[in-house]
Amino acid sequence: MSSMRSSRRARRLKNEINVVPYIDVMLVLLVIFMVTAPLITPGVIDLPSVGRAAVVPSAPIEIQITQQGELSWRKREPGAEFEPVAREAVAQTILSIREPGQPVVIAAHGQVPYETVVELMDRLRANGIDRLGLLVEQRQGDQPINTTPVTGN
Numbered sequence: 001m002s003s004m005r006s007s008r009r010a011r012r013l014k015n016e017i018n019v020v021p022y023i024d025v026m027l028v029l030l031v032i033f034m035v036t037a038p039l040i041t042p043g044v045i046d047l048p049s050v051g052r053a054a055v056v057p058s059a060p061i062e063i064q065i066t067q068q069g070e071l072s073w074r075k076r077e078p079g080a081e082f083e084p085v086a087r088e089a090v091a092q093t094i095l096s097i098r099e100p101g102q103p104v105v106i107a108a109h110g111q112v113p114y115e116t117v118v119e120l121m122d123r124l125r126a127n128g129i130d131r132l133g134l135l136v137e138q139r140q141g142d143q144p145i146n147t148t149p150v151t152g153n
Contacts (some may be wrong), residue, residue: 015031058102062135065108069116076105090120093128098129107135 059076071090072082075097085093089097093102104124108117121132 028065036135060103060105061098061102061135063090063094063106063120065106065112065116065120067111069112071120087120091123091129094124094129095127101131103131103133105133105135106125 018145023062061073062076063071063073064082070084071087072079072084073090073094074082106117106120124132
């Protein structure tokens with residue numbers, strides 16, 4: 001019986017993790033990284049600089065949609081006034097006054113249905129105006145900020 005007890009003690013499971021294989025793998029990876037690190041050449045990144053535009057962007061054309069759904073346009077320049085335009089003629093009007101590459105922005109009243117704005121954007125894109133944007137009202141606290149260009153006088 002004593003031989004049975006001694007054999008049971010010898011077969012007891014160990015509750016330890018053998019970390020030697022993990023250390024071996026870690027050392028192999030360390031050697032690989034140490035050998036390959038000097039061979040990798042760092043890439044050169046050319047970051048853009050602020051305020052060095054080659055061409056001054058032209059003032060965009062602003063299309064305004066009122067709460068009643070009426071359309072008007074103006075060049076977003078100091079002193080420019082809105083001119084009313086029919087919904088069917090808006091694309092031809094913008095194309096006739098637009099310079100190549102000049103952006104067009106749409107300013108719509110908050111109560112104008114989204115569908116009306118998307119329909120106008122689709123109509124402009126179908127006629128070849130691809131630089132479109134939406135104009136938003138900027139606020140500082142509860143007060144809107146006037147972003148209309150002013151004269152330099």
